[in-house]
Amino acid sequence: MRIQIALDECEAHGMCALHEPDLYELDEDGYAANADFAVPPGMETAARNGATRCPMSAIKVVED
Secondary structure (H helix, E strand, O other): OEHHHEOOOOOOOOHHHHHHOOOOOOOOOOOEOOOOEOOOOOHHHHHHHHHHOOOOOOOEEEOO
């Protein structure tokens, strides 16, 4: 599983990192720090939860 974030759609609400801080990282301005990353084993539920929290729907969960 991978997470892909459309950085041009991210508006720095930070809801992903607020709810799943162990998976989603923000830069110093509050925007997503990583646009494409693998979800570590066991964190699939956290990945989906963080993605659904994005008010801009900028986060896509890609199933392998």
